[in-house]
Amino acid sequence: MVGIPSCPSAAPAGGHLEPSEVEKALDYMRFGTNFSGRNYTLQNETHPNLRGVITWSINWDASASCASAYEFSNSYILPTLMKMLLN
DSSP, rough: EEOSSSSGOOOOOOOOOOOOHHHHHHHHHHHHHHHOOOOOOOOSOOOOOOEEEEEEHHHHHHHHHHSSSSSSIIIIHHHHHHHHHHO
């Protein structure tokens, strides 16, 4: 499991990533799918059993000031879950 901030407001010092970037990173960690701009390398092997991401705080995700209410769930969880079910 990987923990990330729900939205930019949840990480004022930085650390928020766009969903497309998180998806690329997860695909790399799970399957070894390379992508441009990657600045890290897996040390041992892929992690095909990695099953998703979590938010640092569900309270931020439920907040309307966090881009939109349930930004994390709508942007990360649902698309990632569907992709994992299909793979």
